[in-house]
Amino acid sequence: MTALVHFLRKNSLATAGGLVLVAVILAVIFGPMISPYGPTKLDVLNKLQGPSWAHWLGTDSLGRDVMTRVLHGGRYTLAIGMGVVSIAFVVGVLFGTLAGFAGGAVDMIIMRVVDAMLSFPALVLAIALAAAFGPSLNNAMLAVAITLAPQFARVARSQALAISVKPYVEAAVSLGLPTRRILWRYVFANGLGPLLVQASLSFGSAILQTASLGFLGLGAQPPLAEWGADVSANLQYMRESPWVALSPGMAILLTVLCFNLIGDSLADWFNPRRRNEID
Amino acid sequence: MKLRNLLAGAAIALPLMLGSAHAQSTDPLKTLIVAVPSDAVGLEPGANKAEPIGSEVILNVFDTLVAWTAPDFTQLEGRLVDSWTVSPDGTEFDFKLREGIKFHDGTDFNAEAVKFSLERTKAINTYVEATFGLISEITAVSPTEVKIKLSEPYPAFLSILAQPQAAIVSPAAVEQFGDEGFATNPVGTGPFKFASYQADTNIVLDANPDYFRGAPTLERIIYRVIPDASTRRLELENGGVDVVQQQGQLSAIAAEDVAALEANPDVTIIEAPSQIIRQLEFNNNNPDSPVADIKVREAIVHAIDYDGLLQGVFGGTAERVYGPLTTNSWAFNPKMEELAPTYDPEMARSLLAEAGVDPSSLDLTLYSFQGPLWGAVATFVQANLADIGINATIAQTEFPAYRALQTAGQFDVALDGRQPWYNDPDAHITIGYLSSLADTAMTFRMPEDAELDALILEAQQTVDQEERKQLYFDIQEKIAAKVPGAYLFSPKLIVFTRANVNGLVINTAPPLNEYWGVSKE
Secondary structure (H helix, E strand, C coil), X not given: CHHHHHHHHHCHHHHHHHHHHHHXXXXXXXXXXXXXCCXXXXXXXXXXXXXXXXXXXXXXXXXXXXXXXXXXXXXXXHHHHHHHHHHHHHHHHHHHHHHHXXXXXXXXXXXXXXXXXXXXXXXXXXXXXXXXXXXXXXXXXXXXXXXXXXXXXXXXXXXXXXXXXXXXXXXXXXXXXXXXXXXXXXXXXXXXXXXHHHHHHHHHHHHHHXXXXXXXXXXXXXXXXXXXXXXXXXXXXXXXCHHHHHHXXXXXXXXXXXXXXXXXXXXXXXXXXXXXXXX | CHHHHHHHHHHHHHHHHHHHHHXXXXXXHHEEEEEEXXXXXXXXXXXXXXXXXXXXXXXXXXXXXXXXXXXXXXXXXXXXXXXXXXXXXXXXXXXXXXXXCECCCCCECCHHHHHHHHHHHHHHCHHHHHHHCCEEEEEEEECCEEEEEXXXXXXXXXXXXXXXXXXXXXXXXXXXXXHXXXXXXXXXXXCEEEEEEECCCEEEEEECXXXXXXXXXXXXXXXXXXXXXXXXXXXXXXXXXXXXXXXXXXXXXXXXXXXXXXXXXXXXXXXXXXXXXXXXXXXXXXXXXXXXXXHHHHHHHHHCCHXXXXXXXXXXXXXXXXXXXXXXXXXXXXXXXXXXXXXXXXXXXXXXXXXXXXXXXXXXXXXXXXXXXXXXXXXXXXXXXXXXXXXXXXXXXXXXXXHHHHHCCCCCEEEEEECCCCCCCHHXXXXXXXXXXCCCCCCCECCCCHHHHHHHHHHHHCCCHHHHHHXXXXXXXXXXXXXXXXXXXXXXXXXXXXXXXXXXXXXXXXXXXXXXXXXXX
């Protein structure tokens, strides 16, 4: 706890990002409960209304309350971020740690696959995968997770390589502890820091990429209030009713920015050379 | 020395003079710039697959034997022909050609050219196989007389001859460029000559001063490919383009554009009813599907708020459809207006109860095309279904995959539509409802009904127009009674032009503009 307080005191940007993120999380949890509108409730007679007391962010082309949709969309977006990063984390760390610890042919095979995947621009790979799986939110999440996993594998492998030659690991091996236990208790646990940095940075890309797939029609299907899909659906009204597309767009920007601020600060914090400068 | 100076002066002056002559021919008031959303595909009849932009170029560069007449496009007139007669059994067509017409390359238009063109399209254009396949023989009786024989009666055949695929090409030019090369060097008899084509950028047509109906007022038409809708609108508002084509209405809703441009004195909005029908269709060919029960289908068609859709989503840019034909078809049965389902959620719920179906047990996937227009329509329909307790999940699907799952019958409810290209009920009815075609892409999936099929084929082949009309009246009622789908809306054709563009009349079927009579001031 004191470490966290110390970290936050030394990193004002991370603190700002964290505070805004907490506000976003509270808003998306409680906002929809308070809102008098449903996210998919149509009211075509009141379409494309400007911001007002009744509709804080106006209404969209089918008369749905934009504020309500953005708040609902936030639930999906945060869940998407969590889901995608969790899948990428588990898969990437599993293979990365295995590669780093086992070495030899196993390392060779796993890392060449990882290299091959990293050689594609992430979004292009995600588009190809999402198109192949068929458009749905779950498939889009899976596609993004697959493109993010190699980065976790890279970090996990380098951690495993560094840690597996440490005396305490050698001691554990010589004591005859089972490999699974060594990997979990010593290699993974001691390499967690950089992986957490990677996770917090990936949150932003996960949200952004899934929103991009939604924007391209390869992710969330209407009438789901996913931010990317909402930006895309309302782009055609940009000139007369900019708030409809801008609101979910700004929400994406704000959330991704928060995660990136926290991630960057964490990266500095776990980097010994930079940390000295911070302290 | 003097001579050299003189020559040098001439060498400079001559290109300048030519340049000014060139500038004159591209006087802005004589040049019409048309913004189109995508590149043209197939600039000649043999390669044309009803893609709208290439088709419109064809109708301006070539002529067809007959053509629909403005303003309502319900009557055919002779274009390259003076007159024609049809044999009583409807299988023989005799055409008397206009004389003295020349192709842009200077060769003569004659009966041999007609025979050559139609036989060529029949041989190389698979897209029109179903209709051109009916042609059994074309004879050039004399240089100005052509006889076309069909293997079976087909009264809508004249409509087929008005389509871009039936335009008459210069045989000499086809020989010169080859079938492939002709697509980028089209030569016809039309009011405009093909000048240049740059893929994904522009197509330039120049006036044909020797056009047989009189030289066009415009000297040049430039089609500019502008994929982004808001860029097209900006260009129109700034005067960068003169015409924005209507294809946008097929994938995006024009209501906001109409509202925004209505107040602009520099822009004219031309609207015309179309014969396009967009519907929610049922797969009642599958006995396991919940919509195989006619009561469920009736419940769904009564659950849809048709007027809400037209006003709320389309803001008056679409019209109500009452049955298998649009109200502007010559074969539309006025009784359909009474027979059409009304929005009545109470009735829908009680119909479901009668059918013994618990709506919450229905979990339908509502297939839809991609794009904002279909997304909005799907969302609206889904909300209507939710009101009567039916849960539907929208799946916006890519076009090829969508067609594949439709032909395979792997759906319960799907949004679909048809845009007929000729002004004949045959265009909607035969392909849409002939149940023996149910496994092809565009046909409503209903259980086979030999009686209805026989009636449809009879109507297709009956020569007498009044008799045909009565048959189609009967067919419309019979089809509606089977509830093959919910007819949602018919989008209007909307063209935006600069206010100084005169004489543009929108053709409704096919929705292609002819620029011969257009001028700018």
